[in-house]
Amino acid sequence: MAEFLTPQHEDFSKWYTEIVQKADLADYSPVRGCMVIKPYGYTLWERIHEELDRRFKDTGHVNAYFPLFIPESFLHKEAEHVEGFSPELAVVTIGGGNQLEEPLVVRPTSETIIGHMYAKWVQSYRDLPLLINQWANVVRWEMRTRLFLRTTEFLWQEGHTAHATRQEAIDETLQMLNVYTDFAVNEAAIPVIPGRKSESEKFAGAVTSYTIEAMMKDGKALQSGTSHFLGQNFAKAFDIKFLDENNEQQFAWTTSWGVSTRMVGAVVMTHGDDQGLVLPPRLAPIQVVIVPIWRKDDQRTEVMEAANKLYARLKGFVRVKLDDREGVSPGWKYNDWEMRGVPLRIELGPRDIEKQSVMLARRDIPGREGKTIVPMANLEETIPEMLATIQASILQKAQDYRDANIQDVTTYAEFKAAIEQGFARVWWAGSREDEARIKDETKATIRCIPLEQPGGKGRCIYTGQEATEVAIFGKAY
RNA sequence: CGGGGCAUAGCGCAGUUUGGUAGCGCGCACGGUUCGGGUCCGUGAGGUCUGCGGUUCAAAUCCGCAUGCCCCGACCA
The missing domain is CATH 3.30.930.10 (Bira Bifunctional Protein; Domain 2)
Incomplete structure (x- = not known):
């Protein structure tokens, strides 16, 4: 590819x-x-x-x-x-x-x-x-x-x-x-x-x-x-x-x-990932895209009819788009909508129509693992459920990533290492000038002093003084 | 504002060293073929080569000036 x-x-x-x-x-x-x-x-x-x-x-x-x-x-x-x-x-x-x-x-x-x-x-x-x-x-x-x-x-x-x-x-x-x-x-x-x-x-x-x-x-x-x-x-x-x-x-x-x-x-x-955007279902302009699949002209008539019906049905409860573009293959469309971050894709072809089911593909789980065949009859329940699952899943993923990249550190050496990959959470009692010096030395700044504090006391990472709160340092956009 | 890079078809680039009819890929249009993970074939449209000035018989190419954009640093939602 x-x-x-x-x-x-x-x-x-x-x-x-x-x-x-x-x-x-x-x-x-x-x-x-x-x-x-x-x-x-x-x-x-x-x-x-x-x-x-x-x-x-x-x-x-x-x-x-x-x-x-x-x-x-x-x-x-x-x-x-x-x-x-x-x-x-x-x-x-x-x-x-x-x-x-x-x-x-x-x-x-x-x-x-x-x-x-x-x-x-x-x-x-x-x-x-x-x-x-x-x-x-x-x-x-x-x-x-x-x-x-x-x-x-x-x-x-x-x-x-x-x-x-x-x-x-x-x-x-x-x-x-x-x-x-x-x-x-x-x-x-x-x-x-x-x-x-x-x-x-x-x-x-x-x-x-x-x-x-x-x-x-x-x-x-x-x-x-x-x-x-x-x-x-x-x-x-x-x-x-x-x-x-x-x-x-x-x-x-x-x-x-x-x-x-x-x-x-x-x-x-x-x-986002290497395939492109991954949009949270609740904000996504298009939550579900329908990609029709056919091989011969008679299939095309049949599939498009089913796709249009499906589209009309889904329009009532999700932001849905029917990709009826001609001249581009289904595979091309998959990649195209994945790049745009559409959370859920419905693949609809002759095999599905025969079985009265559709192929649902999740954007947040790439490849075959994210695909499931679901009965067409239950889509009013399946789709909102799936969207909610995706929403929860990408939040969890982002949270895991963030938590794995916040480190509680107590020495300046550890601090420098921590901010190379994420945030450093440290006891802080420094002045404005101390903060400026850290910025000069490491490019990191205090992103915030979290509302949620551990309580108790500690030694300030920079001045060694007694500190009553922790601060989060990181490199900022 | 400092450092670096770039400017040629809608987009990405080659051509500039060594001046000589402006090219390739993608995209676009048309026809056919294909379509369950980025199809294939054919035909075609599309360019004051960023601008201005200079050198030359001749400039995308050499020289000068200008402008714009991108990346890296100091300020910021």
């Missing part, structure tokens, strides 16, 4: 670039660092969008839309925020042929303009909490870009909430982290580690940042969603004030949280 795809073990990075394009997820655009999300990739994003949006609504949030352009001065109102984002801003200076009085930045994120609006909208504690999300594009002028993982323009959702009390805002921040974790595990089948960001890794302007960190198949970490407790930083910068029950002026407490099209990259790099 010819090589259609660079094997993962040979060059994971190349594998990724190739599969994203070959599976029709995205293509490069004429503008450097930007991508075109193709229909198949966009449908996957739509599935992510739907599942997240459902969870946001369930937790009391509503959607709105804020403008793409932000007055440049807004960015300057929060000191850390401007420092963090200045290097990567795209700025519009000309409009309608005239130099603008004040340049407009293309939003890199919307805390500032939303802060400005919230200040207008919030007068009383009765106006709180404000629980708004927006689905939008944002622009960050990145040095190096990669399809889905880091592009100049990307799609995301950003939730922005304002609360009357500190505790309520903290609860919101953690609630949304839980929502992300739930989504990642139960929809994307990605076993993420929820945790807190270190000082140097936190969002520009946040008091505390939380993250869900995932391990990709090359052992590197991908930050797949973030939730920030912003304290009163933005409230003070934008004057979001309200009168409380005692008729006293208070600053609001705000949060923000986001998941981006990077999630698509996470799905690709968590489950």
Whole structure:
């Protein structure tokens, strides 16, 4: 068999670039660092969008839309925020042929303009909490870009909430982290580690940042969603004030949280194999593909009739596609749909029709072992069951892989070895500077301080001081 | 921004060293053959060789400048 795809073990990075394009997820655009999300990739994003949006609504949030352009001065109102984002801003200076009085930045994120609006909208504690999300594009002028993982323009959702009390805002921040974790595990089948960001890794302007960190198949970490407790930083910068029950002026407490099209990259790099994508059934644009098989013309009529009937039947309860392309062999189609990561394939030929059965092939188990013959009568039960099995199975596989590549280490030598293949979990009491030195020496950073802690005390891996928490280090995307 | 590589048909490349009618594979179109794991045969369409300037009888090829993209490093969802 010819090589259609660079094997993962040979060059994971190349594998990724190739599969994203070959599976029709995205293509490069004429503008450097930007991508075109193709229909198949966009449908996957739509599935992510739907599942997240459902969870946001369930937790009391509503959607709105804020403008793409932000007055440049807004960015300057929060000191850390401007420092963090200045290097990567795209700025519009000309409009309608005239130099603008004040340049407009293309939003890199919307805390500032939303802060400005919230200040207008919030007068009383009765106006709180404000629980708004927006689905939008944002622009960050990145040095190096990669399809889905880091592009100049990307799609995301950003939730922005304002609360009357500190505790309520903290609860919101953690609630949304839980929502992300739930989504990642139960929809994307990605076993993420929820945790807190270190000082140097936190969002520009946040008091505390939380993250869900995932391990990709090359052992590197991908930050797949973030939730920030912003304290009163933005409230003070934008004057979001309200009168409380005692008729006293208070600053609001705000949060923000986001998941981006990077999630698509996470799905690709968590489950994909040398055959191509492996999509979790719950997110897959196509869950089942029917490949008809015939030899002679009379068989063709018979098979296509049966295939069309089957398609009409399945359409009611799964996302199904009938591959009726002519001129390509069934074997070619198998490979083609495997590359696109379709979880389940139905092979339907004369032999099956005769026996009133179909051949079911699982994407997550390659070759003959993944094939079973099932009676056509039970497909309403068999297919959803099989999809659920696949979903559970790829989650388990990803979790086993991750667990096998997280090591608890106590010496710096072990640490260095551990981060060559995955994550290192260590006792940590170091400073921002210690973290920077480790990054220089090993390229690894604190991915997160997991919410789930072992308790007790230990010796800090770097400083040798007494430490009360463990941190997870890894090389990051 | 530093280092490296590349730019020739939709895609992947050869041709550039040594200047002389622009080629191969895949894909695409048409016809036939095939179809239970990437069929086979035939016919055909498709190129201002990234751009600008120079050398020359003659430039994809030599020289200069520019631009774009990819990979590796510092910043980042």
